[in-house]
Amino acid sequence: PHGGGEGKAPIGRKKPTTPWGYPALGRRTRKRKKYSDSFILRRRK
Template identity: 80%
Template sequence: GAIAKLIEKEGKSATLKLPSGEVLLISKNWLGKRPVVRGVVINSVDHPHRGGEGRAPIGRKKPTTHWGYPALERRSRKRNKYSDNLILRRRSK
């Protein structure tokens, strides 16, 4: 999603609450993310969901990343990631 609630600002960090319920501690210097272009509208040489005439379907069993790996239904976050200590409360399922 594109929404997060700013709960608290303290020093160089800020606390955010995401729609999933997860609470994060982030740097106040992180101003935002770059826009993301959908794979369906990218040229066929640049993405597996590419091309076709009009609004063609993906043409694969499941959506994929730029590199052909599954994009959904697969955990992609590394265990013991350096930023684990910045997650103050995990999302509830």
């Protein structure tokens, strides 16, 4: 069904995405000027 032969073509999406279709890995998805930025001073470990 997905075509045999030499060379393999990927099936489906290329990279994992969030449920809304935005890339999930390696890309920041938070808005740059979010209002709560001033409250978050240190990243939680």
